[in-house]
Amino acid sequence: MKRILIVGGGYAGFYAARGLEKRLRAGEASVTVVDPRPYLTYQPFLPEVLAGSIEARHAAVSMRSHLRRTKVIAGRVRKIDHAGRTVVVQPPDGAEFSLDYDVIVVTAGAVTRRLPVPGIAEQAIGLKHVEEAVAIRDQLLTSFDRAAVLPPGPERSKLLTVVFVGGGFSGVEGFGELLSLASALLKRYPEISASEPRFHLVEGSGRILPEVSAKAGGWVVRSLERRGSVVHLNCTVQSAVGGEVVLTDGSTVDAGLIVWTAGNDANPVVRTHTDLPITARGLIIVRPDLRVGTETDIVPDAWAAGDDAAVPDLAVPGTYTVPNAQHAFRQGKLLARNIAAALRKRPLVAYVHHSLGSVATLGLGRGIFQYKKITIKGPPAWLMHRGYHVLAVPTWERKIRVLAVWLTAAVFGRDIVSLAAVEHPREAFLRDGVTNRASVLS
Template sequence: MREILIVGGGYAGFYAAWGLEKKLGRGEARVTVVDPRPYMTYQPFLPEVVAGSVEARHAAVSLRRHLRRTRLIAGTVTEIRNSARTVTVRSESGAEYELAYDILVVTAGAVTRTFPIPGISEEAFGLKHVEEAVAIRDRLLASFDVAATLPRGPERRRLLTVTFVGGGFSGVEGFGELLSLATALLKLYPELDAEEPDFHLVEARGRILPEVGDGPGAWVVRELEERGARVHLNTQLVSAAGGRVVLSNGEEFDSGLIVWTAGNASNPVIRNHTDLPVDERGLLVVRADLRVGTESESVADVWAAGDDASVPDLAVGRPGAHTVPNAQHAVRQGKRLAKNIVATLRGRPTRDYVHRSLGVVATLGLGRGIFQYRRVVVKGFPAWLMHRGYHVLAVPTWERKVRVFAVWITAAFHGRDIVSLAAVQRPREAFVSEGDPRHGEPADAPAQ
């Protein structure tokens, strides 16, 4: 039996494995997925997880539940040696071993792009995984709880100051949703005044949301500023050491929550630890049919898709154009991968990947959004409904669709959940210290 090894269980990897399960006959090939996480993260829901509009578990699609005929390995691929048809896997325990394959599918996904800015690694959160979204939400809720007990002053101001760095889709959506949550929280905290939460969005370029036109992008800036936020364009973060935000425009302030969403970078394994062909951006060179290689020379039995693949964009009709790294392309490339791999196994021709964009849609908080398809622009509540409608249909499996929709219906009648579970990040703390209010030694138990 031929061994199909899929590196990465994100969008492209999950849909490729799911499609192969449906199309392969028994005994035709065995599919293995290697990923450190046991689930696929539906990243478009992360901003709503931040705001408490979507349950964290509902943004995670279990690999084991839905890939019943696929072998799942919890681990991280640290090297790909196609010359030997092997990959090196590091398990959760730290042990490394090799896996052999006949057909390789690389869908490892990108990583968060960072820069050597003081304080970023110590103070900032990313917004690429469910755990990060939950931690951001819990930090804001806990900050409101503490701030409500303090008098006005530097510490209270710091706790209520939020800074997002990066004005792409992830940053703007997360920023808008968290701003919406903070505004809603003020109704429940009479100790705090409406003008106290201080939200900053920092973007190095002269505009945000490069995926939409200049006009819609400028409208989003105005919309956020009308809600009390500050958008710093043409501005870079210089330092975040100790939570003290220093901007290139000379402004400085203390921020209790810093979120870094300044773009993606190619996966280090693809960029540095493979003998497969890689371009100057550190992405795998991929043909239009998703085989690794060029149109004149492909690498036998190696395929790639998603954020780490430089896939030609045939839909735009411009030589040298490549698909942008987003969910629309990753999902559809995963599906095309499955069909093309099965076709080659059965001696049939493959088909090129072609997908015309359905437009872009973003949430800016509860009841607010922006949608653009070519020259058609929809703003406000209708765009927000379009965002929710599209993503509840796009999230994989009916089980997840029903769960997400049920949460939205419940929230429409009862509001969103505002309970912080920040303590879950330190689960043993209560067990160790609850016997003594001084959090020192265990209290003496009374004699029985």
């Protein structure tokens, strides 16, 4: 029985495993997924988790619950030795171990690109995982609580200042949703005036949202500025030591919350710890049918897709597919189809997908959608965003849970309780607990 090993449980890996479960006959092959997090994070929902519009757990899909015939290993693959058909896995606890396989599927995804800017590693929070989105939301809520009891001054101003670095989809959507949450919080905090929360979006290029046209991106900038935020284009961060964000446009912003969304980088295991062929950017070289290799040189029993693979875009010849969820989950489905076909010596299918357009949320009731020359703005685009993603999120169970939270929020409003203390669960126990000395001595 063939042993199929999937490295990474993101969109491509999850859908590949799910498809293989449906396509493989009993005893035909075993499937194992290795990922540090034993769940799929539906990243398009992270901005809404950040804003409290979606419960955090509803943006994550448990692999153990939905991959019934797949072995799930919680661990990080440190090395891929395809010549020896083994990988080295580092579990959360204990020593590394080797795992053998017959067929490997690399869907490890990308990692957040962190530039060597002083202070960023110590001060910033990313926006790639559920726990990061929750931390950002809790920090903003806690900052409002703390600022409300402080007199006007630098400390209060810092608590109410937010800086997002990166003007791609993740950064702009997160920025718009957090700005929307801050505006809603003002109704509950009469001590804080509408002019006090300050939001800054920093982008190194001359425009935001490169996936849409320059005209549409310009409209988004103006929309954010009308809501009181400041957008810094052609600008980068020089330093963020102690929360003091120094920008190349000459301005300095003292921020209590810094969110880093400045693009993705190649996964380290793919870039430096594998004998599979990679591009200069550290992406695995794959064919249109998602086998690793080139048209003339195929690497046997190796497949790759998603953000860590250079997949030729047959819809736009001469380019590669962009790293987004729209491509990753479709490539995952094709992986399952082609791997099953290869096991049975049947013809393979090339990956071709024409873009369905780009849609982004900019906060409650605000959004933008663009498909070719068609651009839709405002509430209709926001509804399209919600409609598309509730259909795209895996499993009916998650769809129903998300819809239930949206309906509850529409009736009762957002939940504005911060659970930042959950990061230090023993703090109250140690601070407030009183030991009964008599009982101990007896």
